[in-house]
Amino acid sequence: MLGLMQDWPLLCHRIIEHAAKYHGTQEVVTRSVEGPIYRTNYAQIHARALKVSQSLQRDGIKFGDRVATIAWNTWRHLESWYGIMGIGAICHTVNPRLFPDQIAWIINHAEDRIVMVDTTFVPMVEKVADKMPSVERYVINTDRAHMPQTTLKNAISYEEWIAQSDGDFAWKDFDENTAAAMCYTSGTTGDPKGVLYSHRSNVLHALMANCRDALGTSAADTMLPVVPLFHANSWGIAFSAPSMGTKLVMPGPKLDGASVYELLDTEKVTYTAGVPTVWLMLLNHMAANNLKLPHLRMVVCGGSAMPRSMIKSFVDMGVEVRHAWGMTEMSPLGTLATLKPPFTELQGEQRLDILQTQGYPPYGVQMKITDDAGKELAWDGKTFGRLKVSGPAVSKAYFRLDTNILDEQGYFDTGDVATIDPHGYMRITDRSKDVIKSGGEWISSIDLENLAVGHPAVAEAAVIGVRHPKWDERPLLIVQLKQGQKASREDILEFMDGKIAKWWMPDDVAFVDGIPHTATGKILKTALRDQFKSYSFPNAAA
Ligand code: AMP
Numbered sequence: 001m002l003g004l005m006q007d008w009p010l011l012c013h014r015i016i017e018h019a020a021k022y023h024g025t026q027e028v029v030t031r032s033v034e035g036p037i038y039r040t041n042y043a044q045i046h047a048r049a050l051k052v053s054q055s056l057q058r059d060g061i062k063f064g065d066r067v068a069t070i071a072w073n074t075w076r077h078l079e080s081w082y083g084i085m086g087i088g089a090i091c092h093t094v095n096p097r098l099f100p101d102q103i104a105w106i107i108n109h110a111e112d113r114i115v116m117v118d119t120t121f122v123p124m125v126e127k128v129a130d131k132m133p134s135v136e137r138y139v140i141n142t143d144r145a146h147m148p149q150t151t152l153k154n155a156i157s158y159e160e161w162i163a164q165s166d167g168d169f170a171w172k173d174f175d176e177n178t179a180a181a182m183c184y185t186s187g188t189t190g191d192p193k194g195v196l197y198s199h200r201s202n203v204l205h206a207l208m209a210n211c212r213d214a215l216g217t218s219a220a221d222t223m224l225p226v227v228p229l230f231h232a233n234s235w236g237i238a239f240s241a242p243s244m245g246t247k248l249v250m251p252g253p254k255l256d257g258a259s260v261y262e263l264l265d266t267e268k269v270t271y272t273a274g275v276p277t278v279w280l281m282l283l284n285h286m287a288a289n290n291l292k293l294p295h296l297r298m299v300v301c302g303g304s305a306m307p308r309s310m311i312k313s314f315v316d317m318g319v320e321v322r323h324a325w326g327m328t329e330m331s332p333l334g335t336l337a338t339l340k341p342p343f344t345e346l347q348g349e350q351r352l353d354i355l356q357t358q359g360y361p362p363y364g365v366q367m368k369i370t371d372d373a374g375k376e377l378a379w380d381g382k383t384f385g386r387l388k389v390s391g392p393a394v395s396k397a398y399f400r401l402d403t404n405i406l407d408e409q410g411y412f413d414t415g416d417v418a419t420i421d422p423h424g425y426m427r428i429t430d431r432s433k434d435v436i437k438s439g440g441e442w443i444s445s446i447d448l449e450n451l452a453v454g455h456p457a458v459a460e461a462a463v464i465g466v467r468h469p470k471w472d473e474r475p476l477l478i479v480q481l482k483q484g485q486k487a488s489r490e491d492i493l494e495f496m497d498g499k500i501a502k503w504w505m506p507d508d509v510a511f512v513d514g515i516p517h518t519a520t521g522k523i524l525k526t527a528l529r530d531q532f533k534s535y536s537f538p539n540a541a542a
Contacts, residue, residue: 009174010203012081012180012203012239013086015203015242016082017171019042019045020043025043026042028045029250030074030250030252031259031263033119042245045078045079051166051169052080052162053171054169055083060113061087063087063174064089067091067092067114067115069081069094069116070115070116070118070121072120072228072250073228076158077250085181088178093183094106095231095519096120096230098192098519100125103124104128104132106194107134108131110399111134113137114136114139115139116158126152136153137154137156138150138154138156139158139161143157176198177198178198178199179197179198180198181233182399183232185328193398195328195329195399196398196399197233202331204364204392206239209237210243218244218246221244222269223241223249223271224248224251224264226275227273227275232303232327232331232520235302235332249267249269256281256285257281257283261291265295270295270296271298272296272300276304276310277517279299279314283310292317293319296317298320299319299321300324301321301324302325302332303520305449306321307450308356310453311323321355323336323337325426327414329414333365334358334365335426336359337354338359339354340423354425358418358427360426365390368387369387369419370386370407371386379421381420381421381422382419384418384435384444386414386417387428389411395412415432416428416431416432417431417432429442429446430444430445434464434465436474437473438468438472441503443465443475447500448475448477448496448500449463449523457486458479459482459483462515462528464529466532474506475504476507476509476510476532476535477492477509479512480512480515489508489509507538
């Protein structure tokens with residue numbers, strides 16, 4: 001027997017309709033690419049998103065066609081998202097930090113028909129435009145006054161483009177399983193893989209993100225997503241914030257500590273979300289200028305492990321920290337660390353111990369750890385295993401790739417190695433390809449990195465496994481010092497000594513001027529392994 005409730009498909013565009021209707025005057029504030037702060041609201045965003053839909057249809061975009069965006073977090077980008085998805089086309093967010101040839105590869109693979117691009121990226125796109133034959137038109141996200149000279153095909157400024165539409169348009173209902181958005185994973189090996197979100201998965205993910213123990217913003221909050229719309233679905237914030245009527249502050253192209261601080265301060269931001277490198281820049285700027293953020297209540301941090309020293313800095317400022325783990329294939333939220341019973345009253349170091357884990361999943365994500373043969377491992381907080389996940393907002397396949405990515409129970413292998421404790425708190429110890437195998441045991445490179453960045457002179461640290469004649473692999477700690485600071489190999493090893501098992505201690509420390517990063521801000525270990533490929537440990541003869 002079927003239930004007798006209404007058949008109401010979960011569609012992304014209904015979110016912005018809701019925001020326009022019930023929170024129409026709620027502000028969306030942007031540091032524009034042109035420079036000035038621009039203020040609009042949900043009613044305006046909705047009205048202009050309808051014009052985007054009309055303009056796309058006028059240009060021949062149909063249900064299922066792909067439209068790319070190469071853009072910063074701005075109000076125009078948000079309008080484009082909803083305008084594209086509202087007509088059943090697919091919003092393909094392209095990460096502009098990738099190499100131009102990778103961008104061309106991705107756009108070809110997706111067969112994008114229109115590319116909506118910020119002025120910042122026009123010169124880069126021009127260089128590879130002749131390699132992207134599927135693209136029929138470029139919409140440049142600016143107005144006529146700021147329109148650059150460009151060789152891009154059929155280029156038109158966004159404002160002129162939508163001005164040709166009157167906005168007298170209505171979005172329709174369609175199957176909630178229709179594809180809404182796509183995002184390619186920036187794999188460090190092999191070709192990028194296209195993750196294809198559906199309307200249903202995005203809406204369910206937004207509801208998950210809205211839980212009190214997840215992002216949990218309300219209509220009285222102000223959220224600043226530093227995490228870009230092109231990085232893993234902007235952690236769902238472009239859906240979750242409007243669905244709650246939360247004020248949005250979009251940082252545009254300026255993500256340095258001073259610019260982010262200025263927006264957090266002047267817009268009285270209560271919630272913000274981004275990767276650890278962003279918070280490092282913010283904290284350095286605040287410390288150097290003796291600044292405070294009295295309105296800030298919550299910092300959500302994910303994408304890479306949040307160092308303990310960083311968690312402590314925010315906690316000491318009276319700001320709640322929410323360490324999150326996830327991935328593009330998961331829409332992306334997987335787990336978040338909050339203090340639940342019996343840990344709610346913990347203080348000091350014990351409190352940090354919990355906040356530093358990657359946390360436990362919201363309803364809608366299931367996880368398990370297994371050995372290489374797929375056998376489930378114990379949740380004892382010690383046993384490392386392959387982390388596998390399932391849920392309605394987790395990928396079951398990649399776009400145009402005919403490989404099975406699920407195990408027999410329908411779980412997706414995240415490529416991460418983790419422990420889970422009896423309370424369900426998960427700790428990432430490594431990417432499976434980064435874990436250091438020493439004498440048959442595993443050493444977590446992430447734990448060592450977290451510890452090393454706690455040294456006051458260390459700006460960033462990376463640990464890689466280097467071949468060792470006796471132990472197979474041993475950890476090499478690679479350190480970038482803070483500007484103007486000094487520390488020797490011995491200083492750093494002494495700082496780490498006693499805080500980890502003896503056999504986990506790095507065998508050597510190498511100092512570098514800069515640590516390479518991927519397009520999503522993660523440490524690029526392949527480049528470091530390459531850089532240190534002829535390195536051998538001083539004790540290697542042992
Ligand atoms: P992406 O799809 O680019 O968001 O990358 C996902 C990967 O980032 C995950 O599989 C993890 O390896 C890593 N990651 C994300 N969040 C965290 C975190 N909080 N701690 C450690 N690694 C993380």
